[in-house]
Amino acid sequence: MSGFTSLVADQVQGRVPPADLHERDPDFLRDNLPWLWMLASFYFRAEVRGLGRIPAQGPVLLVGNHSGGNMAPDTFIFTLAFSTFFGVERRFYQLAHNLVLAYPPLARLRKGGTIAASPENAAKALDTGAAVLVYPGGDWETHRPSWESGRITFAGRKGFIRLAIDRNVPLVPVVSIGGQETALFLSRGDRLARALRLDRLARLKVLPISLALPWGLNVGDMLGHIPLPAKITIQVMEPLDLRREFGPDPHVDDVYDEVVARMQRTLDALAAERRLPVIG
Amino acid sequence: MRVEQHTRVAAPPERVWDFISEPLNYEHFMAGITRWDVQGEQRTGAGARYAMRMKVGSAEVGGLIEVVEFDRPHDLAWTSITGIDQRGRWRLRPRADGGTDVTLRLSYHAEGGLLGVLADRFAAPIVGGNLKRSLAELKRTLERQDAVIAAG
Numbered sequence: 001m002s003g004f005t006s007l008v009a010d011q012v013q014g015r016v017p018p019a020d021l022h023e024r025d026p027d028f029l030r031d032n033l034p035w036l037w038m039l040a041s042f043y044f045r046a047e048v049r050g051l052g053r054i055p056a057q058g059p060v061l062l063v064g065n066h067s068g069g070n071m072a073p074d075t076f077i078f079t080l081a082f083s084t085f086f087g088v089e090r091r092f093y094q095l096a097h098n099l100v101l102a103y104p105p106l107a108r109l110r111k112g113g114t115i116a117a118s119p120e121n122a123a124k125a126l127d128t129g130a131a132v133l134v135y136p137g138g139d140w141e142t143h144r145p146s147w148e149s150g151r152i153t154f155a156g157r158k159g160f161i162r163l164a165i166d167r168n169v170p171l172v173p174v175v176s177i178g179g180q181e182t183a184l185f186l187s188r189g190d191r192l193a194r195a196l197r198l199d200r201l202a203r204l205k206v207l208p209i210s211l212a213l214p215w216g217l218n219v220g221d222m223l224g225h226i227p228l229p230a231k232i233t234i235q236v237m238e239p240l241d242l243r244r245e246f247g248p249d250p251h252v253d254d255v256y257d258e259v260v261a262r263m264q265r266t267l268d269a270l271a272a273e274r275r276l277p278v279i280g
Numbered sequence: 281m282r283v284e285q286h287t288r289v290a291a292p293p294e295r296v297w298d299f300i301s302e303p304l305n306y307e308h309f310m311a312g313i314t315r316w317d318v319q320g321e322q323r324t325g326a327g328a329r330y331a332m333r334m335k336v337g338s339a340e341v342g343g344l345i346e347v348v349e350f351d352r353p354h355d356l357a358w359t360s361i362t363g364i365d366q367r368g369r370w371r372l373r374p375r376a377d378g379g380t381d382v383t384l385r386l387s388y389h390a391e392g393g394l395l396g397v398l399a400d401r402f403a404a405p406i407v408g409g410n411l412k413r414s415l416a417e418l419k420r421t422l423e424r425q426d427a428v429i430a431a432g
Contacts, residue, residue, distance in 0.1 A: 027391075031391050031392045033391070033392065034396040034400075035395040037339055037390075037403075038402055040338035040339070041402075051340060077338065080338065085339070087343050087362045
């Protein structure tokens with residue numbers, strides 16, 4: 001069985017394209033901004049606040065919480081907002097799970113700046129002076145139950161802190177709310193994923209279960225779903241200069257705790273603004 | 281897509297011109313404008329550049345613009361260097377009663393073929409509303425200043 005597992009894992013890994021930063025195409029982004037804008041403005045009634053806090057030039061690591069299952073609206077709404085605010089010319093990459101890039105219908109995302117999530121790829125992008133968006137919680141956070149919508153859940157993943165320290169770049173937290181109201185997320189299905197060895201086969205720690213359109217009961221969310229038109233609000237927070245705030249040799253655990261605490265306070269404030277689910 | 285709004289201001293064109301040619305005023309009287317920063321050494325006149333953003337729906341749209349026409353006190357026009365393709369124009373025309381007819385135009389174009397055309401059309405009422413409120417604020421500000429001067 002372990003031989004079979006390794007074989008399948010190798011197959012999946014082999015389909016993940018290496019990060020070619022030059023695949024990003026500003027004109028592809030420019031062509032796609034209109035429909036993204038319509039979707040964000042009229043379907044999700046999205047509001048993105050504080051973009052002016054992002055340093056206007058140079059490399060920056062943007063760290064977000066992730067919500068909405070495999071159809072997470074926060075990524076495309078933030079990409080739209082960033083690209084219209086700074087212009088499509090500014091280099092901007094989003095780190096995504098390997099499976100997203102291995103899935104043929106989503107291959108075009110690479111033209112929009114999506115690259116496979118790995119410390120090497122992120123460092124490579126930052127070294128070109130780009131802004132890089134990372135969701136440390138990844139699949140674990142985006143498939144959390146809907147009643148945990150107001151919780152930052154990075155699951156102890158601290159690679160982003162090491163990355164910001166190593167590359168000496170500012171870290172800008174980006175907090176969003178509303179994505180977990182686009183379906184009724186019931187369970188991550190993490191035990192089921194372990195039983196099926198999905199963590200070893202495809203780096204998947206979850207096999208989420210939700211009630212979502214058009215499927216009804218949706219197991220795995222592999223084909224995506226039609227998200228409900230929940231209002232999405234995204235708040236960009238003040239940048240953190242880690243060495244200025246935590247000393248010349250910042251301790252990763254201290255920085256992680258502080259970043260998560262600050263993001264949680266912001267998420268609490270955004271949650272307090274909401275009156276009704278979906279409507280906002 | 282071209283959006284245009286008009287107003288009449290009870291102040292001479294020179295006063296209106298001095299107000300609209302001052303970049304510091306834009307964040308205060310232009311509705312939806314979140315940024316209007318001078319870029320480079322030149323503050324006003326043909327060739328002056330500004331980094332501007334206007335909130336339209338879920339996005340802050342704009343980019344680097346350059347003043348391409350600066351004909352005091354009649355026409356001030358700009359065009360985009362980066363960001364969304366746009367052209368803007370102020371037209372000030374004197375009235376017999378000593379006031380000014382003010383026109384503000386904004387032409388813009390989103391890429392993306394048919395979806396770009398659709399987005400342009402969906403954006404028009406939002407942009408038009410921003411321009412209308414901007415002209416109302418311009419009128420209110422200049423006429424209030426005149427009233428204060430007259431009362432003083």
